[in-house]
Amino acid sequence: MSIRERLYPREQELSLLARHCADARSVWNLALEQRNSWRRECSQKITTHSQM
Secondary structure (H helix, E strand, C coil), X not given: CCCCCCCCCCHHHHHHHHHHHHHHHHHHHHHHXXXXXXXXXXXXXXXXXXXX
């Protein structure tokens, strides 16, 4: 099930909405990068030459 909403922002709200979307995208990309980094580190095999 999904809900679709439509926005009709006023002219002065457009820049605020665009900034909010850009900030949300930046946070999402940072979280995704950290998750992928963590998964790569967890999948590495531990050897005698591994560094912490």
